[in-house]
Amino acid sequence: MTYLLDPTGRDLQGEAARLRELGPATRVELPGGLTAWSVTGIDVLRRLLSDPRISKDARRHWSAWAAGEVPEDWPLHLWVSVRNMFNASGDDHRRLRSLVSKAFTPRRVESLRPEVERIATGLLDSLDAGGDTADLREAYANPLPIEVICLLLGIPDDTRPELRALVDAVFDTTSAPESVVANQERLYRTLGELVEAKRATPGDDLISGLIAAHDEGDGSLTATELADTLVLLISAGYETTVNLLDHAVAALLAHPDQLRLVRTGERGWGDVVDETLRWQAPVANLPLRYAVEDVEVGDVVIRRGEAILAAFAGAGRDPLHHGSTADEYDLTRPDKAHLAFGHGVHYCLGAPLARLEAEVALPALFARFPDLALAVPVEDLRPVRSFISNGHLELPVRLR
Template sequence: MDPYRLDLTGHDIHAEGALLRDRGPVTRVELPGGVVAWSVNRIDLLRRLLADPRVSKDARRHWAAWRDAEVPDDWPLHIWVSVENMFTAYGPDHRRLRSLVAKAFTPRRTDALRAGVQAIATDLLDALDAGPDLVDLRAGYANPLPIEVICRLIGVPDEARPGLRRAVDIFFDTTVTPELATANRFDVRRILEDLVAARRRDPRDDLTSELIAVRDEGDGRLTETELVDTLILFIAAGHETTVNLLDHAITALLTHPGQLALVRSGERGWRDVVEETLRWQAPVAHLPLRYAVEDLVVAGVPIRRGEAILASYAAASRDPGLHGPTADDFDLARADKEHLAFGHGAHYCLGAPLAHLEAEIALPALFERFPDAELAVPPGGLRPVRSFISNGHDSLPVRLRP
């Protein structure tokens, strides 16, 4: 069977997920530039694979096409596999890098961000309250809240934030040209190298200053490239998933008034909203890439050493093998809301507790401030972002008061 060419525009992620499942639990897909990978789209198989030490995220060591220079330097997804941070590390390197970052997301430090998140949400809601009734809630609420949180955590100055937001948008836009993707890689590194230089001159109480201190201790625990690339990871992963989570949770509740009524009555809680949204609309539909360290057989399909694997989270989280015939339904009363939105195993997202904190503050605050909000376009009129990686809306038009 020929590889299925993924829709780079992400026009209908869930229809495509169903098609992938129909082709088989493990099926070949074509990424930009003709790169071929194995899509794994069943939740039980994907969970096991994500925890399997025979599967790596280090392209330099374990992706044959990358080692053999078969992937061009201007490949649009280059930055997803070439950065040197815990996202692309394997074995001892991964444990080393993850241990350095983990202290930024301890339960105590995450909970200490609560008051700041509440203040950011209040400021954004005040601005919405003072403006027109018809607003884009993605641009006016779902997007700026997590980006403000992560920029404060890292210590990004105001003047650098627009450039970083644009860079992240380009990371996730899988329709961009190779030229734009390549230029964007250099742009984001320049912005973050400038940030590192500024924090070396003027250390502050932020994660960048902490990482610099680790780097400059000279104990070999962090290279300069790893420092900058870890900041890239924080910026990219630290807000896009939460933006999409908020976007889809708002959309789900506005288009499922019966489910919203369950929350307002107290029969279901905001944690139910967050978990079911993560299952129903995985914020990252497909995550590049992993690689077979040795020959594997998955669901009877041989995956050869050095071949690439694509974690198809959106398809897996709607797996009817686990969630039955209602897998495509948004149902807060669902007994089992299992999903893989934050990954699994050694690479489980360290920022998951922060994403939960942000969503469980931002969502009730929005619906308390604007209890009669309604979607301003038919649900079918919402356009997806141009990406097979990111699963969100290009905009979210909402009328705050009927």
């Protein structure tokens, strides 16, 4: 049987639960009629993510790609076609990842703490100066990661709104074919202009470093890889962290007993980060991986050339691992195992940065507004239109 995946992501956790009931791997239909195996079991998924028989290279290992069944205007086209570390393997993956990995070591990330604190304080000051209610996603969760990633990459202020709109479109899995192509063209045009501007006046930032690697290196970094690495850093470094902040705030406000545990110091902000990642993985489903040969998963066989969707949101709530309380938000659970940052060689490069941002932004917010409360019932929060990105369209709160 093939399960029709809801492209709007209206009920990500309900869908994940239904898929889990069908087994650890279930065949799903993606937008556009293409199919993949959704893997929702945490132990099975962890194993597949480090299995050498599973590839991320659509061009070499996806039979639908070879058969010409993946049109350029497919909403997920960018995800499977970009040429950067995300879809690379072996030596190519090491080469592309090592170009930027130095900027994400725990020490380098820790050195950004004062900047992250400054950004958080500035946003809280603006909130404080405004009215009693606010959309916290728009006014806090969203701008904080954007400012951090733009600082790291050296993206000027006036380019940020345009890039934000373009990245939002990348995560929208309901886009019409015409807008998919138009958005990609705009994204690459904007990035091209940015690269040219940086080339003319380089700075002490990641984009300038990548341009130097392209212009002065041994020619191994192509212009496409340079542009696609920027697409990855901007999109991975932003929407995901927005969702983490958004869900952490919503979860704590909807569970006052849990918030009390953090306020009294019985549990730390690290517990909040991990339990939120487990309970609401910011990347609910990640496209795509491909079986290089037949791979057995429980009582099904994923055939060579078939695609796999990593269902991180489903895996975090797997009752086979987390028991009957898997659906509860509980900071005291001793085992908060999740795969929200992935696993294996593609493990999230920005994980230490995302943790730092959350561990600065969340305590600063709750300290500034001790009476913070949701302004609508939690059931009324609406999800973003995506089965990849797991966050809310708005997070209306009362600040005081």
